[in-house]
Amino acid sequence: xxxxxxxxxxxxxxxxxxxxxxxxxxxxxxxxxxxxxxxxxxxxxxxxxxxxxxxxxxxxxxxxxxxxxxxxxxxxxxxxxxxxxxxxxxxxxxxxxxxxxxxxxxxxxxxxxxxxxxxxxxxxxxxxxxxxxxxxxxxxxxx
Amino acid sequence: xxxxxxxxxxxxxxxxxxxxxxxxxxxxxxxxxxxxxxxxxxxxxxxxxxxxxxxxxxxxxxxxxxxxxxxxxxxxxxxxxxxxxxxxxxxxxxxxxxxxxxxxxxxxxxxxxxxxxxxxxxxxxxxxxxxxxxxxxxxxxxxxxxxxxxxxxxxxxxxxxxxxxxxxxxxxxxxxxxxxxxxxxxxxxxxxxxxxxxxxxxxxxxxxxxxxxxxxxxxxxxxxxxxxxxxxxxxxxxxxxxxxxxxxxxxxxxxxxxxxxxxxxxxxxxxxxxxxxxxxxxxxxxxxxxxxxxxxxxxxxxxxxxxxxxxxxxxxxxxxxxxxxxxxxxxxxxxxxxxxxxxxxxxxxxxxxxxxxxxxxxxxxxxxxxxxxxxxxxxxxxxxxxxxxxxx
Numbered sequence: 141x142x143x144x145x146x147x148x149x150x151x152x153x154x155x156x157x158x159x160x161x162x163x164x165x166x167x168x169x170x171x172x173x174x175x176x177x178x179x180x181x182x183x184x185x186x187x188x189x190x191x192x193x194x195x196x197x198x199x200x201x202x203x204x205x206x207x208x209x210x211x212x213x214x215x216x217x218x219x220x221x222x223x224x225x226x227x228x229x230x231x232x233x234x235x236x237x238x239x240x241x242x243x244x245x246x247x248x249x250x251x252x253x254x255x256x257x258x259x260x261x262x263x264x265x266x267x268x269x270x271x272x273x274x275x276x277x278x279x280x281x282x283x
Numbered sequence: 284x285x286x287x288x289x290x291x292x293x294x295x296x297x298x299x300x301x302x303x304x305x306x307x308x309x310x311x312x313x314x315x316x317x318x319x320x321x322x323x324x325x326x327x328x329x330x331x332x333x334x335x336x337x338x339x340x341x342x343x344x345x346x347x348x349x350x351x352x353x354x355x356x357x358x359x360x361x362x363x364x365x366x367x368x369x370x371x372x373x374x375x376x377x378x379x380x381x382x383x384x385x386x387x388x389x390x391x392x393x394x395x396x397x398x399x400x401x402x403x404x405x406x407x408x409x410x411x412x413x414x415x416x417x418x419x420x421x422x423x424x425x426x427x428x429x430x431x432x433x434x435x436x437x438x439x440x441x442x443x444x445x446x447x448x449x450x451x452x453x454x455x456x457x458x459x460x461x462x463x464x465x466x467x468x469x470x471x472x473x474x475x476x477x478x479x480x481x482x483x484x485x486x487x488x489x490x491x492x493x494x495x496x497x498x499x500x501x502x503x504x505x506x507x508x509x510x511x512x513x514x515x516x517x518x519x520x521x522x523x524x525x526x527x528x529x530x531x532x533x534x535x536x537x538x539x540x541x542x543x544x545x546x547x548x549x550x551x552x553x554x555x556x557x558x559x560x561x562x563x564x565x566x567x568x569x570x571x572x573x574x575x576x577x578x579x580x581x582x583x584x585x586x587x588x589x590x591x592x593x594x595x596x597x598x599x600x601x602x603x604x605x606x607x608x609x610x611x612x613x614x615x616x617x618x619x620x621x622x623x624x625x626x627x628x629x630x631x632x633x634x635x636x637x638x639x640x641x642x643x644x645x646x647x648x649x650x651x652x653x654x655x656x657x658x659x660x661x662x663x664x665x666x667x668x669x670x671x672x673x674x675x
Contacts, residue, residue, distance in 0.1 A: 148456035162441060166442070194384060218380075247516055
């Protein structure tokens with residue numbers, strides 16, 4: 141375990157060193173400042189925008205029956221939304237008509253509808269399977 | 284037990300944020316087992332992304348000594364590596380967000396820094412998290428050709444890849460004992476966690492898998508042919524474009540106009556230099572090749588090209604067999620106006636100076652009157668609006 145940790149650590153430091161050198165010495169003049177700003181901004185966007193939304197969603201789910209299924213649907217819908225938002229914002233802007241040629245707002249709604257349908261399907265299947273299991277246990281419980 | 288001094292970890296779960304925490308986390312699953320289970324998927328995706336990213340870098344900017352050994356077969360080599368690169372980057376998005384969720388309580392630890400060692404650890408996590416978040420964001424925006432930042436995408440994306448992977452390996456080094464204890468379902472650490480959470484954890488992992496599947500299915504069709512009809516959230520529709528092929532840089536963006544093409548002649552340098560007009564090129568023996576265009580933005584498509592074999596053009600100018608070429612485009616400016624081509628590509632029988640695409644003369648946006656098409660190379664090196672071929 142010690143050697144594995146040592147090797148990983150050494151390799152990590154080496155690669156990190158390469159990366160820092162590339163960033164500080166091999167980029168255009170005036171790159172480092174904005175990059176540091178954007179690094180901090182990414183964390184801020186995640187911590188102050190995404191985290192509260194997720195925590196609120198978690199609170200809302202707490203009392204629901206079949207909580208895990210709804211949670212699953214939200215995770216899938218949320219992931220599709222994260223992917224879709226930049227496309228929805230940037231569509232129509234590229235000068236090149238083959239970039240972002242679709243209506244991504246409509247497509248995003250379609251994927252949400254698909255996710256909702258799949259979530260309901262899982263709920264139905266879960267209820268059906270549990271019903272069958274409960275029935276079997278009830279019958280087996282009789283002497 | 285593992286000597287990191289993080290007693291909360293050894294207890295198996297983050298019981299909220301610690302003493303005087305801002306927020307308490309009553310829900311389970313903020314434990315090392317969940318973090319390991321999701322983390323290893325994220326780690327695999329990021330490793331794949333890093334390795335395919337290195338391949339992409341080397342193919343676009345071959346370092347001197349390697350240039351002669353770059354592969355010409357399979358013809359879909361770059362199509363595969365870059366398709367995997369973009370797909371693994373997109374798959375990493377839900378994995379990263381869920382992984383960060385499992386360690387949310389660490390965000391609210393109070394006091395923020397308990398000592399030098401704790402400070403260094405938190406700083407290294409800050410580097411890892413920020414680099415990963417920014418790298419995936421930059422990657423996603425790049426495939427949309429959206430550049431809202433003031434620095435060079437290519438330089439920073441390459442640098443951050445090393446920063447990210449380095450801090451990831453450091454993170455693994457620090458957490459190795461914890462990861463080992465929670466790696467298996469019946470591992471020593473896992474068995475210490477509350478039993479009733481196992482079902483909840485399984486449900487979460489299934490959800491994460493579904494999310495990865497969903498984002499992949501709706502976007503991978505821009506490079507994976509069977510998924511083409513399901514591609515609702517990808518920046519390209521591979522059948523959408525002139526001659527049913529998308530364009531990465533239009534003639535307008537490259538500042539190549541019809542006027543610039545008047546009186547166009549292909550100039551070939553060498554011991555016996557010559558120039559040919561389009562009509563003269565068409566009278567030479569034409570060959571066909573089925574080669575893909577694979578763009579760094581992750582889309583790719585197979586196409587039928589026809590034109591003159593580059594090898595034959597070079598033989599006519601008596602260019603030496605092992606010479607590398609410089610191909611110059613009519614486009615004004617841009618990093619790939621001048622392209623260098625090593626002999627293994629230049630002499631390959633499939634490498635063409637293409638005049639036709641999918642049965643018709645090249646569209647202006649696809650490089651009319653002539654473009655280079657070679658097997659296994661990134662799209663940026665398939666020079667359009669070819670003007671001059673020189674010997675290096």
